[in-house]
Amino acid sequence: MREVSEMTKRIFVFGLIGLALILAGCGTLFGPGPKNIANNPIPLTPVDPSAIPAMETLPVRIDGDYIQGEIIVGYRDEASLYQVLSLVNGRIKHQTPQINAALVELSGMSVPEALGRIAWAVRRGELKGIRYAEPNYLRELIEPLPATNPEVMGAILPKVYDPNIDLRPYQWGLDAVRAEEAWNYATGQGIIVAVVDTGVDGLHPDLEGQVIGEWFDAWNLTWISGYDSSWEPVYSSVYQRWFEGSHGTHVAGIIAAKNDGVGVVGLAPAVQILSIRIFSPDPVLAGRTYFVGDYNAAVGIIEAVEYGARVLNNSWGGKGYSQTLKAAIDYALMNGAVFVVSMGNSYLDEVGYPAGYPGVIAVGATNAQDKKVDFSTVGGHISVSAPGDRVLSCVPRWMEQDGTGLPLLYDYWGGTSMAAPHVSALAAMVLERNPTATPYQVKRIIEQTATDIEAPGFDQRTGYGRIDAAHAAQTTTLPGEGASVAVFAVTKSSGFPIPYMDITLRKNGIDRYFGQTDFEGYYHGFFSDWGYGFFLEIEPGIYEVIIGGEDTTLYWWSWMRVANRVTARETVTLGPGMNDPVVLEVNTTLQVTLTWDEPVDLDLAVWEYDPVNGTYVWSTPKTGALWGTFSGDAQTGGSETYTLVVPHWDWDVYLLAIDASNASATATASITVMQNGVTEVYGPYSVQAGGFYPSNTWEGWWENTPHPFFGVTGPGGPVVY
Ligand SMILES: [Ca+2]
Ligand SMILES: [Ca+2]
Ligand SMILES: [Ca+2]
Incomplete structure (x- = not known):
C-alpha cells in the first residue's frame, strides 16, 4: 500500500497524467431487444476446439459517434506506439507529448477492428507500454436557444440595435450577479480566458482590443495570426456565414465585451480573450452541426494552457468517456488553469463530458427569476449556476438583421453555453484578486459565495447556487486545497488490478465525481503506476467510493443487456492534497x-x-x-x-x-x-x-x-x- 502511495505521489509531482479508461460509458453497439426466438430442435454437436478459428481481435464497445479512419493511442513509451502502428497498419497523424497521446490514421482498417486488435495484443501481454486506445469521439457545440420573446422582467427588449446606444439596461444577468459592485474589486485585469469554441469575431465593435490577435485552429492543429474572421471568403452559403463564429463571439461578449457605455459589457471587461477554435470550420460539415473529435479538442485545451490562459471556457460536450480529454483537462488543472464547462441543455439528469470530469466547474443556467431554466441539465457533478436565459451579447458582424441587410451585432440567446462564460469571467476576477489560488480554490470561492437558490444547500439542479460576482470578487481568504486520490479496483481472490471499471464518488447520497480504471495495471504486476482511476482537485469530505463494472453482461441474440451494477463500495474520508490510494476488492x-x-x-x-x-x-x-x-x-x-x-x-x-x-x-x-x-x-x-x-x-x-x-x-x- 505504501509503495502505491509513493508512486502515485511521484506521478502527481512530476505532472504525469493519471489516465483512466477507454471505451466505457453507457452506449451500446447493439440494437434494442429482446427478441423472441423459436426453439430449434436440430442437435448441436459438441465441437473439436481445434476447429475453432484463431482470434486476432477482441470485440470492443464504442460509446458514441466517432471520426472514421483514426484512433487515439495513449502510450507510456514510443516503442509501444510504433508496435501499435504496425499492428493496425497506421501512421502517426499528430502527437501530443504533454499527455503522451497520438492520433493514429488507419488505412483500410475500421476503428473497431483496430481497437480490437490492440485490446487483443494487450490481453496477450504483447503491448506493455500502451495506456489506452480509443475512438476519436465527437463532441458537439451545446447549441444556444435564441430568445423568441425577448422580454425580461416586464421590459420589452429591443430587437434591432443601434450600436451607439447603451444596452447595459437589458443585461439582466449582470444585475443578478451584481456586476458593478464586483468591479470595485476586480475586472479580470491581466487574466487570459480561452474561449474554446467556434471562433470569435475579434473585430466586433464591442470586442475589438479585447481579443488576442492570434488564435489556435484545433481543426488543423495550427496557430494563425490575426482574428478568426475568415468567414467571408470561405463560405458561399448564407446559412454557413450566418453561423460562423457566432457561438464563440456570443460567449466572448458575455466574458469581456468593452465597458465603454455603448453596446453591451462583459462581466470581466479587462480580461483578454484567447480564441481556441475547436469546432469544424464549416458549421454544417457532413450534415452535422459543429463538431470536434476528442483529440483535436484535447490539443486545443493544451495549447490554451501553454499560451498562458488561466481560465478555459467550454460551452460544449458529448457522450463517451475519453481518456484523452481527461488527460488534457488534468494537464490544465495541474498547470493552474480553471476549466469551466456547460452542464448541457438536455433537460435530463445525466452525465456528459467534459462536464462529468473531476476538477472542472460544471455550470447550470438560471433565469431572471433566479430559478433553474428548464433545459439546464441536472446532475450531482454540477458546481454552480449562472444567468443562461435571454442573455444579450455580441454576435459576429456578418450576422444580419432580418430584412435590412444591416449587421445585427447583438442578440439574446439562452443556454448553459451562456451560463458558463459568466462563471469563466468570475473565475478571472477571483484569480486577479488571488493569483496563487489553485483551480479548486477558485471553484470553491465561487461556490461558497454563491447565493443558494431552490432546495436549501447544494442541490443537483443548481449546485451551490447562482453566482454572486460582488461577493466572490471581494474574497481574498483562500479556502483549503482540493483533494486528489487514485482509486484501484482489484479482484477479491488475488488482488489483481481490474481495468474498465466505472468509479463513482458519492457524497451525502449524491453522485459527485466519475472516473474509470485504465487499460494497464494488470500487465505490470501489482499496483503498477497505472491501472486506476484518478480524481484530481475534488471537494474534500466523506465519500462512498463505488466500483461499478459491467461484470455481468448478458447477450441474447442482438439484444445486449448491460448490468452496470455496484460491485464494491467503501466509505473513505478524503482530506486536502494527495490522499493515499483507495483500493477496493471486487468479488469475482x-x-x-x-x-x-x-x-x-x-x-x-x-x-x-x-x-x-x-x-x-x-x-x-x-x-x-x-x-x-x-x-x-x-x-x-x-x-x-x-x-x-x-x-x-x-x-x-x-x-x-x-x-x-x-x-x-x-x-x-x-x-x-x-x-x-x-x-x-x-x-x-x-x-x-x-x-x-x-x-x-x-x-x-x-x-x-x-x-x-x-x-x-x-x-x-x-x-x-
Ligand atoms: Ca442433467
Ligand atoms: Ca460595450
Ligand atoms: Ca440550493
Whole structure:
C-alpha cells in the first residue's frame, strides 16, 4: 500500500497524467431487444476446439459517434506506439507529448477492428507500454436557444440595435450577479480566458482590443495570426456565414465585451480573450452541426494552457468517456488553469463530458427569476449556476438583421453555453484578486459565495447556487486545497488490478465525481503506476467510493443487456492534497443455475473461452471447467448450478446454453445468474427435446450475430459476445 502511495505521489509531482479508461460509458453497439426466438430442435454437436478459428481481435464497445479512419493511442513509451502502428497498419497523424497521446490514421482498417486488435495484443501481454486506445469521439457545440420573446422582467427588449446606444439596461444577468459592485474589486485585469469554441469575431465593435490577435485552429492543429474572421471568403452559403463564429463571439461578449457605455459589457471587461477554435470550420460539415473529435479538442485545451490562459471556457460536450480529454483537462488543472464547462441543455439528469470530469466547474443556467431554466441539465457533478436565459451579447458582424441587410451585432440567446462564460469571467476576477489560488480554490470561492437558490444547500439542479460576482470578487481568504486520490479496483481472490471499471464518488447520497480504471495495471504486476482511476482537485469530505463494472453482461441474440451494477463500495474520508490510494476488492464469483420442473434430463451447458491460451472448454457433460465447478446433475427436474471463481481479471467469455439432448420431452427452464449479491432470472424458456437451446449451432458465434448462446463475460470485462 505504501509503495502505491509513493508512486502515485511521484506521478502527481512530476505532472504525469493519471489516465483512466477507454471505451466505457453507457452506449451500446447493439440494437434494442429482446427478441423472441423459436426453439430449434436440430442437435448441436459438441465441437473439436481445434476447429475453432484463431482470434486476432477482441470485440470492443464504442460509446458514441466517432471520426472514421483514426484512433487515439495513449502510450507510456514510443516503442509501444510504433508496435501499435504496425499492428493496425497506421501512421502517426499528430502527437501530443504533454499527455503522451497520438492520433493514429488507419488505412483500410475500421476503428473497431483496430481497437480490437490492440485490446487483443494487450490481453496477450504483447503491448506493455500502451495506456489506452480509443475512438476519436465527437463532441458537439451545446447549441444556444435564441430568445423568441425577448422580454425580461416586464421590459420589452429591443430587437434591432443601434450600436451607439447603451444596452447595459437589458443585461439582466449582470444585475443578478451584481456586476458593478464586483468591479470595485476586480475586472479580470491581466487574466487570459480561452474561449474554446467556434471562433470569435475579434473585430466586433464591442470586442475589438479585447481579443488576442492570434488564435489556435484545433481543426488543423495550427496557430494563425490575426482574428478568426475568415468567414467571408470561405463560405458561399448564407446559412454557413450566418453561423460562423457566432457561438464563440456570443460567449466572448458575455466574458469581456468593452465597458465603454455603448453596446453591451462583459462581466470581466479587462480580461483578454484567447480564441481556441475547436469546432469544424464549416458549421454544417457532413450534415452535422459543429463538431470536434476528442483529440483535436484535447490539443486545443493544451495549447490554451501553454499560451498562458488561466481560465478555459467550454460551452460544449458529448457522450463517451475519453481518456484523452481527461488527460488534457488534468494537464490544465495541474498547470493552474480553471476549466469551466456547460452542464448541457438536455433537460435530463445525466452525465456528459467534459462536464462529468473531476476538477472542472460544471455550470447550470438560471433565469431572471433566479430559478433553474428548464433545459439546464441536472446532475450531482454540477458546481454552480449562472444567468443562461435571454442573455444579450455580441454576435459576429456578418450576422444580419432580418430584412435590412444591416449587421445585427447583438442578440439574446439562452443556454448553459451562456451560463458558463459568466462563471469563466468570475473565475478571472477571483484569480486577479488571488493569483496563487489553485483551480479548486477558485471553484470553491465561487461556490461558497454563491447565493443558494431552490432546495436549501447544494442541490443537483443548481449546485451551490447562482453566482454572486460582488461577493466572490471581494474574497481574498483562500479556502483549503482540493483533494486528489487514485482509486484501484482489484479482484477479491488475488488482488489483481481490474481495468474498465466505472468509479463513482458519492457524497451525502449524491453522485459527485466519475472516473474509470485504465487499460494497464494488470500487465505490470501489482499496483503498477497505472491501472486506476484518478480524481484530481475534488471537494474534500466523506465519500462512498463505488466500483461499478459491467461484470455481468448478458447477450441474447442482438439484444445486449448491460448490468452496470455496484460491485464494491467503501466509505473513505478524503482530506486536502494527495490522499493515499483507495483500493477496493471486487468479488469475482459468478453463479449460473438452471432450473426446471419436468421429469426430464436437462443439462446446463457452458462454453468457456480463454483468448490467451486460445482454448475453449465445453463444460457439458459435467466435467468441470477451467475455474468453475458444477453441482447437481439433475436427471428428472430440479436444478444444476455452475459456480465460477475467476482469480484474476480476464477477457474470458462464458457462453450459456441449455442442453436438451438427453431430454425425452419438452421442458420449461429458467436460468438464474447471481453476482455480487444481484440475482437475475432469464426465462422461462420452452425447451424442446433433443437439441440445444437457444440455438442449434455454435459456428460463427464469435464473428457474427445472432449468437447461439447466452454470453457472460468474465468479471470486470465489459467486452464480449
Ligand atoms: Ca460595450
Ligand atoms: Ca440550493
Ligand atoms: Ca442433467
